[in-house]
Structures are given as structure tokens and as C-alpha cells.
Amino acid sequence: MDWIFVAFIVFSTIAILGSLMVVLQKTPVSSAFSLVLVFFSFSGLYALLGAHFIAALQILVYTGAIMVLFVFVIMLLGQDQPTSDLKDSSLLFKGITLLGAIGLLNVLLQAALSSKDIVGKGVYTEEKINEMGGNLKSISEVLFKDYVFHFELVSFLILGAIVATVALAKRKNSLSGGVS
Amino acid sequence: MFLKIGIVLVGLLSVTPIMLFVERRGSALLQNRLGPNRFGPQGLLQSVLDVLKFIFKEDRAPGHVNKFYFSLAPLVVVVPALMTFAVIPFAGNDFIIANLDVGILYCFSIASLGVYGIIMAGWASNNKYSLLGSLRSSAQMISYELTLGLSIVGLIMIFQSVKLGDMVSAQGETLFSIGGIDVPKWGIFLQPVGFILFLVSSFAETNRLPFDLPEGEAELIAGYHLEYGSMRFALFMLAEFVSMTVASALLSTLFFGGWQYLPGFSWIAHLFSDGNIAVTYLVSTLLHGISFVIKIASFMWFFVWVRWTLPRFRFDQLMNFGWKVLLPLALLNVFVTGLLIYLGVL
Known part of the structure; x- marks a missing residue:
């Protein structure tokens, strides 16, 4: 058997089990740790597809920065309260949850089954990327030459979000009269 | 492949007893x-006794901890620390475990996983001092990772590559010569500010003094590894020394020419280049390796030197220093480097 196939089986199994653990575990911190595992195995899957740059970024950004902040916030805000149990909730809530889950599953299945016809194979095959001089080079060529305006626009959007957050946080403080 | 992995693993694991002594x-x-200085010549064998003590001590977990995460945490700290060395060429560009396309980004991404071990340890210990230690550590790691990443952007712009092998090869060229002495094109001469930023933030990333607030014993007893004993504690120690080694290796690779010869070594290599290709290759590889080890060792000594010289920062000082001094400096460094490249100076 091909070792890439074995690695694919290992990483996808970890990803699926990890996602189940995210939902099923009682304490929020354990869920967050399971989500880290899921992200890590995603990056393994990306690396198997030959997208090393995306794999590195997946770990660097999602696993290394965003999830650390998640865990950080969970720990700061009362860490050991178990998440609410479905058994205690009302019948209406259970029904809505079930419908939502089935709808989401349906969307995912439809997307997975029909993606071959809609998306097809892109321009950037593995040969093309190698010809352009590797993942990193081809991404940066596209990002900083062809789409540099869009890229800068997105950075402005993020800057706006940061400014808005700071403004909101400041206003709350001045209302309550406390210092952070 | 397996030979290289073996060399690197044995090297990294044997660093700990040596560094204990140093x-x-x-x-x-x-x-x-x-x-x-009693056991063995100059007390050299003291480390052996320490390792034996760690191995034979009873491995018990306190009753109030979360057993699963408590046992997992030391592993999560050690494994990423050992994995980061994979993309660093250690004796010529043939001697690299994985010549990845993403090069140094791999180092940073794997190194950023190490913080989970510390968070896990602090949380699973179910102890307020441990939790405070791990909270401090996660805040500190995130803050200084930014500076660490930004400080090498200038180098990447100059060398036009993120592969460490390419960077080291480029550093073999001569920058300029004064009176017959060739000054090599090492990163430190091209990016002095980048070097200082990288040095300072690698101290913070490895949790060494003056930035060892996650364990700060004066306030937090021992911080995140307060509840640990025997081999589990030893694993935390191992991880600290290994990440120190990796930081030193990165510092020498990025800024001091990596496996490039130290001054004088090319003369020794010249003595053995008598036409036999195998011997020449062997000698040059060996000398490259020795140069790299000497560079790493001097940075390790620098880590020890700083630890026992400077006092610990306060936490607000640490945060202010990271966000208000180092980060703007790193951004300025990127800007100035870009400007110099645009003007054709670099």
C-alpha cells in the first residue's frame, strides 16, 4: 500500500474523531484542545496534497495563534463549567437542533457530490506550480502582483474591524466608569 | 535519511546533560x-547522576489533576521542540532532514505548537499558580511570535528565499574585503537590527530569563510545572534545552552563516584537498559540522550568560516591551530594508 494513502487514512481518521470529540466533550477546554488536533490533521492533509505553504500557514495561524487565543479566553472566563446538556433542554430546542444538523449535513453532502462538475480542475496543477518555482513563489506572484489591490483592500477591512473593536471596548469602559 | 535523523536526535537529546553541567x-x-565539582573531573559526571535520579524517582500524579492532559502535556512540549530541527542544514546542504519548500515557516509553525503543552500543563494541574503561569506563557508566546516572524522578513527579502539551505549558501559570498580580509555576507552584517530583534524574541519564546515569567518562582512558585516531578519534569527541562538549541541553530543559520566555515577552517580544509574526492568531501563535511556546532555552542553559552546576569522583567514591562518597542522596530526594519532594496543598496 502507498504510504501517502496510509497517511491520508491516519490524518482523516484523527480529523473525524477530533471533530466528534469537539462536540461530545463536556469541558470547553477539552473541546478546544480537540479542535487543535483537528486543525493539525487538516494541515497534514494539505501537506499530502502538496500544498506545503497552506499546511504551514494552517498550523501557524489557526493552530498556533487563533486556537491559543480561544483557549486563553476560555481559561479566563470560568474554565470548568461544563457545557449545557441536551437532556435538560426543551423539546422545541431539540427539534431545531436536529433540523439544523440535518440541513447542514444535506448542504455538505450536496457540495461534496456536485463539486466535481461545478469546480473542476483549476489552472494551478502540480506541474504548473513546480514550473513557477514552488508553492510559495506561485502564491506570492498571484497575491502581490495580480491581486495586490484586493489584498490591500482586505487588510483595510481587518484594520477597520480592529478600530471598531477598540472603539466599542473603550465606550463600554467609559460608561461603567472602570478602567479595563 | 535515517542517518540524518539519528544524528540530529542524538545531538539534541545529548544537549540536555551537557547543558545541565554548563x-x-x-x-x-x-x-x-x-x-x-565533586563527582568526576570538574564535576562532569554530576549530570549523569541527575539523569539517573530523574529516571528512578517515583512517577506519581497528584490526586487533583486531570490525569489524561497531565500526562500528555510534557509530550506536547517535547515533540514539537524536537521536530523543529528538521529543516535546518547542519553540515553542508546535503545534510538536512527535509528540504521543504516552506523552509523557515515550518520551523515557526511547529514551534508555535509547543505553547499548548504549557497551557495543558497549567490547566490540567488544577492549581491557581500553574494556571497563572500558563496564561502568562500563552500571552507572552503570542506577543513575541509576531516580532520573531517579522524580524526575519528583511532577511527573506534580501536572500529571496525561505529555504534555510539557500540562505546559508548565499551567506558564503563575500560582502566586502578590507586589507585582504574577506568579510562574509553573513546575515548579521546585512540585518543588524533584525538580529537583535530575533535574539530578544527567541529568549522570550524559549521561556529563558529575563523572560521566564511562566515559571517565575518568586511569584508563581514554579508556574506551569509546579505539580510535576521525576521524568515528567525532566521532559519539560529537556524541551527547554532543545528549544534553546534550535533557537541557537536558527540564530547561527540565519545570521552567522550556518555551516559555512569559521575563519581559518578553509585553510584546514585546503590541507586535506589532495585530489581524493571522497576524503575531501568527508573532511569538508566534518569541518562544516564542527563550525556549525561551535556557532551553536557559543549562542548556548550566551543564553546561560544572560540568564545569570539579568534580573527578571515584570509582566507589564514584558508586554509593553514586546508590543510598544520590539514590534514597531520590527515593522520599521522591514520598511527600511524594502526601501534599501528598492534603492539598490542591498
């Missing part, structure tokens, strides 16, 4: 004490 005797030297 740290003890070095601290004694700096503080005008004797240090442990």
Missing part, C-alpha cells in the same frame, strides 16, 4: 561560586 558550572563561574 548551566551549573557557568552560573557558579558568573556568581563567583564553585558549583558542583
Whole structure:
């Protein structure tokens, strides 16, 4: 058997089990740790597809920065309260949850089954990327030459979000009269 | 492949007992004490005794901890620390475990996983001091990772590559020569500010003094590894020394020419280049390796030196220093480097 196939089986199994653990575990911190595992195995899957740059970024950004902040916030805000149990909730809530889950599953299945016809194979095959001089080079060529305006626009959007957050946080403080 | 992995793993694991000795005797030297000097010549065998003690000590977990995460945490700290060395060429560009396309980004991404071990340890210990230690650590790691990443952007712009092998090869060229002495094109001469930023933030990333607030014993007893004993504690120690080694290796690779010869080594290599290709290759590889090890060792000594010289920062000082001094400096460095490249100076 091909070792890439074995690695694919290992990483996808970890990803699926990890996602189940995210939902099923009682304490929020354990869920967050399971989500880290899921992200890590995603990056393994990306690396198997030959997208090393995306794999590195997946770990660097999602696993290394965003999830650390998640865990950080969970720990700061009362860490050991178990998440609410479905058994205690009302019948209406259970029904809505079930419908939502089935709808989401349906969307995912439809997307997975029909993606071959809609998306097809892109321009950037593995040969093309190698010809352009590797993942990193081809991404940066596209990002900083062809789409540099869009890229800068997105950075402005993020800057706006940061400014808005700071403004909101400041206003709350001045209302309550406390210092952070 | 397996030979290279073997060399790197044995090297990284044997660093710990050596550094235990250097740290003890070095601290004694700096503080005008004797240090442990009884067992073996100059106390060299003291580390062996320490390792034996760690192995034979009872491995017990306190009753109030979360057993699963408590046992997992030391592993999560050690494994990423050992994995980061994979993309660093250690004796010529043939001697690299994985010549990845993403090069140094791999180092940073794997190194950023190490913080989970510390968070896990602090949380699973179910102890307020441990939790405070791990909270401090996650805040500190995130803050200084930014500076660490930004400080090498200038180098990447100059060398036009993120592969460490390419960077080291480029550093073999001559920058300029004064009176017959060739000054090599090492990163430190091209990016002096980048070097200082990288050095300072690697101290923070490895949790060494003056940035060892996650364990700060004066306030937090021992921080995140307060509840740990025997081999589990030893694993935390191992991880600290290994990440120190990786930081030193990165510092020498990025800024001091990596496996490039130290001054004088090319003369020794010239003595053995008598036409036999195999011998020449062997000798040059060996000399490259020795140069790299000497560079790493001097940075390790620098880590020890700083630890026993500077006092610990306060936490607000640490955060202010990271966000208000280092980060703007790193951004300025990127801007100035870009400007110099645009003007054709670099």
C-alpha cells in the first residue's frame, strides 16, 4: 500500500474523531484542545496534497495563534463549567437542533457530490506550480502582483474591524466608569 | 535519511546533560561560586547522576489533576521542540532532514505548537499558580511570535528565499574585503537590527530569563510545572534545552552563516584537498559540522550568560516591551530594508 494513502487514512481518521470529540466533550477546554488536533490533521492533509505553504500557514495561524487565543479566553472566563446538556433542554430546542444538523449535513453532502462538475480542475496543477518555482513563489506572484489591490483592500477591512473593536471596548469602559 | 535523523536526535537529546553541567558550572563561574565539582573531573559526571535520579524517582500524579492532559502535556512540549530541527542544514546542504519548500515557516509553525503543552500543563494541574503561569506563557508566546516572524522578513527579502539551505549558501559570498580580509555576507552584517530583534524574541519564546515569567518562582512558585516531578519534569527541562538549541541553530543559520566555515577552517580544509574526492568531501563535511556546532555552542553559552546576569522583567514591562518597542522596530526594519532594496543598496 502507498504510504501517502496510509497517511491520508491516519490524518482523516484523527480529523473525524477530533471533530466528534469537539462536540461530545463536556469541558470547553477539552473541546478546544480537540479542535487543535483537528486543525493539525487538516494541515497534514494539505501537506499530502502538496500544498506545503497552506499546511504551514494552517498550523501557524489557526493552530498556533487563533486556537491559543480561544483557549486563553476560555481559561479566563470560568474554565470548568461544563457545557449545557441536551437532556435538560426543551423539546422545541431539540427539534431545531436536529433540523439544523440535518440541513447542514444535506448542504455538505450536496457540495461534496456536485463539486466535481461545478469546480473542476483549476489552472494551478502540480506541474504548473513546480514550473513557477514552488508553492510559495506561485502564491506570492498571484497575491502581490495580480491581486495586490484586493489584498490591500482586505487588510483595510481587518484594520477597520480592529478600530471598531477598540472603539466599542473603550465606550463600554467609559460608561461603567472602570478602567479595563 | 535515517542517518540524518539519528544524528540530529542524538545531538539534541545529548544537549540536555551537557547543558545541565554548563548551566551549573557557568552560573557558579558568573556568581563567583564553585558549583558542583565533586563527582568526576570538574564535576562532569554530576549530570549523569541527575539523569539517573530523574529516571528512578517515583512517577506519581497528584490526586487533583486531570490525569489524561497531565500526562500528555510534557509530550506536547517535547515533540514539537524536537521536530523543529528538521529543516535546518547542519553540515553542508546535503545534510538536512527535509528540504521543504516552506523552509523557515515550518520551523515557526511547529514551534508555535509547543505553547499548548504549557497551557495543558497549567490547566490540567488544577492549581491557581500553574494556571497563572500558563496564561502568562500563552500571552507572552503570542506577543513575541509576531516580532520573531517579522524580524526575519528583511532577511527573506534580501536572500529571496525561505529555504534555510539557500540562505546559508548565499551567506558564503563575500560582502566586502578590507586589507585582504574577506568579510562574509553573513546575515548579521546585512540585518543588524533584525538580529537583535530575533535574539530578544527567541529568549522570550524559549521561556529563558529575563523572560521566564511562566515559571517565575518568586511569584508563581514554579508556574506551569509546579505539580510535576521525576521524568515528567525532566521532559519539560529537556524541551527547554532543545528549544534553546534550535533557537541557537536558527540564530547561527540565519545570521552567522550556518555551516559555512569559521575563519581559518578553509585553510584546514585546503590541507586535506589532495585530489581524493571522497576524503575531501568527508573532511569538508566534518569541518562544516564542527563550525556549525561551535556557532551553536557559543549562542548556548550566551543564553546561560544572560540568564545569570539579568534580573527578571515584570509582566507589564514584558508586554509593553514586546508590543510598544520590539514590534514597531520590527515593522520599521522591514520598511527600511524594502526601501534599501528598492534603492539598490542591498
